[in-house]
Amino acid sequence: MAPAPSPAYSSVTLDVNGDKHTLTVDHRTTLLDALRERLDLTGTKKGCDQGQCGACTVLLDGHRAVACLQLAVAAEGRAITTVEGLADGERLHPAQQAFLDLDGYQCGYCTPGQICSAVAMIEEHAAGWPSAVTDDIRPEAGPPPLTADEIRERMSGNLCRCGAYVSIVRAVARAAAVRAESTPTTVSTRTERAPA
Amino acid sequence: MTTVPTAREGSVGTAHTRVEGREKVTGAARYAGEVRFADLAHGWFVLSTVARGRVRSVETAGVLAMPGVLTVLHHGNAPRVDTGYIGFLGVPPDPSCAVFQHDRVPHLGWPVALVVAGTSEQAREAAEALVVRYEEEPHDTVFTGERPDAYDVDGHVPAVTGKGDLEAGLTASAVVVDAEYSTPEEHHHPMEPHAATARRDGGRLEVVDSNQGAAWVAGDLARLFSLDPASVRVRSEHVGGGFGSKGIRAHQVAAVMASTVLGRPVRVVMTRRQMFSLAGHRSPTAQRIRLGADADGRLRALEHRSVSATSTVYEFVEPSASVARAMYDAAAHHTANRVVRLDVPTPTWMRAPGEAPGSFALESAFDELAEKCGVDPIELRARNEPERGPVSGLPFSDRGLLACFREGARRFGWADRDPRPGLRREGRWLLGTGTAAASFPVMARPSTAAVTAEADGTFTVRISAADIGTGARTALTLVAADALETGPDRVRVRIGDSDFGPAMIAGGSMGTRSWAWAITAAAAGLRERLAAGTGVPPQGITVRSDTSAAVDALPPKERHSYGAQFAEVAVDTGTGEVRVRRMLGVFAPGRIVNPLTARNQFVGGMVWGISMALHEEAVRDAASGGHYGADLAGYHVATHADVPDVEAHWIDDPDPDDPVGIKGIGEIGIVGAAAAVANAVWHATGVRHRDLPIRPDRVLLSGAPGV
Amino acid sequence: MKEFAYQRAFDVPGALALLDAGSDARFLGGGTNLVDLMKAGVERPARLVDVRGLPLNRVEPTADGGLRIGATVTNSDLAAHPEVRRRYPALAQAVLAGASGQLRNMATVGGNLLQRTRCGYFTDVTRPCNKRVPGSGCPAVEGEHRNHAILGASGHCVAVHPSDMAVALTAFDAVVSYETADGPGELPLTEFYVPVGDTPHRETSLPRGALITGVILPPAPVAARSRYRKVRERASYAFAIGSVAAALDVEGGVVREARLALGAVASRPWRARAAERALTGARADGEAFAAAADAELAAANPLPRNAYKVALTRNLMVAVLTGLAEEAAR
Secondary structure, eight states: OOOOSSTTEEEEEEEETTEEEEEEEETTOBHHHIIIIISOOTTSOOSOSSSSSOTTEEEETTEEEEGGGSBGGGGTTSEEEOGGGTSBTTBOOHHHHHHHHTTOOSSSSSHHHHHHHHHHHHHHHHTTOOOTTOSOOOGGGOSOOOOHHHHHHHTTTSOOTTOOHHHHHHHHHHHHHHHHHHSOSOOOSOOSSOOO | OOOOGGGOOOSTTSOOOOTTHHHHHHTOOOBGGGSOOTTOEEEEEEEOSSSSEEEEEEEOHHHHTSTTEEEEEETTTSOOOOOOSOOTTSSOOOGGGSTTSSSEEOSTTOEEEEEEESSHHHHHHHHHHOEEEEEEOOOOOOOOTTOTTOEEOOSSSOSEEEESOHHHHHHTOSEEEEEEEEEOOBOOOOSSOOEEEEEEETTEEEEEEOOSOHHHHHHHHHHHTTOOGGGEEEEOSBOOOOTTOOSSOHHHHHHHHHHHHHSSOEEEEOOHHHHHHHSOOBOOEEEEEEEEEOTTSOEEEEEEEEEEEEOSSOOOOOOGGGTHHHHOOOSEEEEEEEEEEOSSOOOOOOSSTTHHHHHHHHHHHHHHHHHHHTOOHHHHHHHTOOSBOTTTOOBBSOOOHHHHHHHHHHHHTGGGOOOOSSOEEETTEEEEEEEEEEEEEOOOOOOEEEEEEOTTSOEEEEOOOOOSSSOHHHHHHHHHHHHTTSOGGGEEEEOSBGGGOOOOOSOTTOHHHHHHHHHHHHHHHHHHHHHTOOOOOTTOEEEEEEOHHHHHTOOOOBOEEEEEEEEEEEEETTTTEEEEEEEEEEEEOBOOSOHHHHHHHHHHHHHHHHHHHHTOOOEEOTTTSSEESOSTTTSOOOOGGGOOOEEEEEOOOOOTTSSSOBOOOTTTTTTTHHHHHHHHHHHHHSOOOOBSSOOHHHHHHTTOOOO | OOOOEEEEOSSHHHHHHHHHTSSSEEEESSOTTHHHHHHHTSOOOSEEEEOTTSSOOOEEEOTTSOEEEETTOBHHHHHHOHHHHHHOHHHHHHHHTSSOHHHHHHOBHHHHHTOOOOOTTTTOTTSOOTTTSTTSOOTTTTSOOTTSOSSSOBTTBOOOOOOSHHHHHHHTTOEEEEEETTEEEEEEHHHHBOOOTTOTTOOBOOOTTOEEEEEEEOOOGGGGSEEEEEEESSSSSSOEEEEEEEEEEEETTEEEEEEEEEESSSSSOEEOHHHHHHHTTSBSSHHHHHHHHHHHHTTOOOOTTOTHHHHHHHHHHHHHHHHHHHHHHO
16 A cells, blocks of 8 residues: 655554554554554544544553554554553453443443553552642652542543543542552552553 | 243343443444445545635645545535435434535535545545635624524424513512523534445445434435435444434535445544534523512512524524423413524534523522522422423423432432531632532434344344443343343344334433333234244244334323432632532432443533533634634543542432333433532632633632632 | 654764754654644644654753753653652642643653644644744734733734643753754753744744753752642643742741742743742742732733733732742741
């Protein structure tokens, strides 16, 4: 399809959910469009295409990011995780299970973004990152309790027009609790980077 | 697994996770723009940059030479369509969907061309490069309530009702509230943008679309393109929200045109920005309410007048003044809905059309009346409970309003409330609580369904229903299971396919009720057939239903859902910030099929109320006639941090005339919610906010006590 | 979006060479603003030089007790950094108040400084805008300007700068370091952003072809007691309609040193020097804070529909200073 070689196209290898895909991309192609249109990974949703809704949230090297503002060509070399890569075979990721059990959605279109965002956000919190509603951000204070208000602030980059926020927050809290049970120790108070 | 029918507990009324939940949380659920088509081409709209005038030229030559460009459709070359018909909903179509039929530009953002290319990147760049020249005319886009050219128009309800002598009633009243309220232009903005892919396959037209009624869209496409209805198939498996905006629109029509011209599948997806002018919206409203009451709060006179805007190409009225027709009676009772025509896109149904803005005004005015009379707001409503429909004179089927208030007041802790405003402070925040009533009509529309007993002992239901996030697919599974006296795990419900026959759309809080009715009827017929005991052949046994006769035979009554909304807010009068701290709604919503998803939907409606009260407002630039800040950073909807722990509850309230007892729950949650928030802001600050949204600048300039 | 070439730079000289190798090229950092503007048609570069991978991603103490922040440090890493939270808490708060978790993970410090206004006329290429198309006019003056400037604007442009981070950096006398083909340079942030005047399209004094390599925060003991507060039209994930970064050193009830910068009031982060002068040596009480705010806002020149920002900014300044004074007294 692409008239490569051309200065407007490049061959890139994208590492998506552990699989390497080599493809020629128009430099204009965002990671979002590459996932959806080229790799048929349509779980990552296009809600606004402007970084204003969070529906396209994926993990880049373990950190959440919006795929609509990430050029595909610039994503080479990064470990990309999409909603399709969260489950362990048939076993849902605890966040996915919590969203399902607690009805953390309605139409489902923002859901993959909410779930990816939640998965990474829980790690950010565990790594000691403060938020805009954290009272005491001094590193000595350690991570704040992951209250509903902390979850709400940290998840605010994911709009849900159906207004399912209440059940989403409960689902995120449950997913965080599951993670805390399975990772009993090592909450660092001095972290400069979140774990991947 | 075996089940014993006589021992079985019903599925309706018990919580079930969504049957498609796993697909939704794993990303496997495919929405309209995600279904694979071989040889797919991408269409990109070019929208007018003037608000009124004519297209003088569309300069396609340069664009057609750009990489990948396949065609440019515009008024000079597009296939003709026919809009002279009465559509699925009993009204003519909004001609805004009939793109490229003439050179007139009736508003900014009107589709003037569709560029089709091999990739979306190529289509987008070519669309941006396309030069369109206009003959621009002066435009008129400024909406106010004082427009002398406003006129009465019957929409889905009559424009005007009236009884009694209003002025005499007001004169005789001990207490009078006379206030003006306004609500801004609001947009649905479902998270999934409108998307359609059309393919012509021999004589067949196949469309994969995101809509609220596959049969509706299929029927309209058949009429528009003069096709045999049986040759048009529209599928809409998963829908990423609709709220009234996902009917027949420009994108489906343009996709069908392009696929017809090119002979290959064409997908057209609206951008978020394009949705501001192509997806419909709720008109701004300017409302005036006059209430006259005795000193004890009993109404003598009620007047509610509303003006909304429509486009120059179609009449759509936002009937905000109609709320009181079912809610409150007075000897003098007058309501009127008027519209003014502007050079703007046509508004459309948006969650609780009429009731959402109308209840903001009416329920705010009631709070003002309660204040003036010195009567508790709940008691005021109790004193004004009508015995019959104030306008219709019909008996109420049931009326759970006061039961909702009683239960809500108990749960919210209303009894402890000091009614005086501006007294409660916590740090920089002033605190207040407010309440409001809610109602929404209960209706049903004819639908058809097919239920098949499969040879393996399972059942398949086919109905052209839509699950736009309501949980309809799951609810219908539970309804079918009970109707078939089996477990939900033995029932497959297939929806979102116009080939399943005509059915009500997901709208008007009528979807699940109408569909459940049809499924119940078909299931009853099937059980009769199965009871005859001839065994199930390999192809199964299918029974179809059509509820037209039964629905038409419903005796005339005032049928409504009700609700009582409660909100607690915190207001920082130094910065103008308003936060909702707590919200609680209690509803009389008919029988609840699935408590898990129903609660979510009530809460979602209430979140819409928060968003309406505090955030939502599409700003129109007077100079250009188009939107300012047409994106989700400019048009704010509530996000996580705006939404507290919203609670929804309901009372036992089965509808006596529905086979399942359903009323409908999609809209009632937003009704009254914004008024409850605004009333709470008054209670916190002592200042009435009669214009939505209650923005920081409005709070700051309102003269509330400072820090 | 038109077609463009893409190249990745691996070191600073390489980045400068790539940028210089042809016209109409832009550095690409996190892309959160540039890619968005390219989609909107506001930016139409022929070439992107990706600098995200440059080895400028460290936050390091300087010998004199300040911090050097690399240009490709992400907003998230900056806000999470222990030394930033300890020594310049208002900076961490400002960054956390901006955008969303996703965008903060992508956005870089260098890009944040260079982000463009969110004025709705600027981002809509069908409308005039002196910043986007010099000489075409400014519809905001007569049109929608509820969130436009009250300080330092001109009739040519009334847009505001969108950054939260830069407001805190401005309060702390941050210095931008850059490299050009001719060598390195430095610009105090207060000189980095230029007054709007009649050239609103010219936003910074960064030399043409220069690459921001980092930001230097001079030592500022006063910053240890600092705070950033932001008001917006929803509780999160929105641009400011008013913000204040403030630091206060109080001894014996008297202000020894104050730092104040304002956001969402001007085309650039607004260092409130008049307020700082009024505060220095004044009693740390509400009256003095109000007088200081008034001193700064005396120059305010609001438009018909953004006069509320004067009250908002005044109240915010007083509230933040009061909070800091109370903290100091504890």
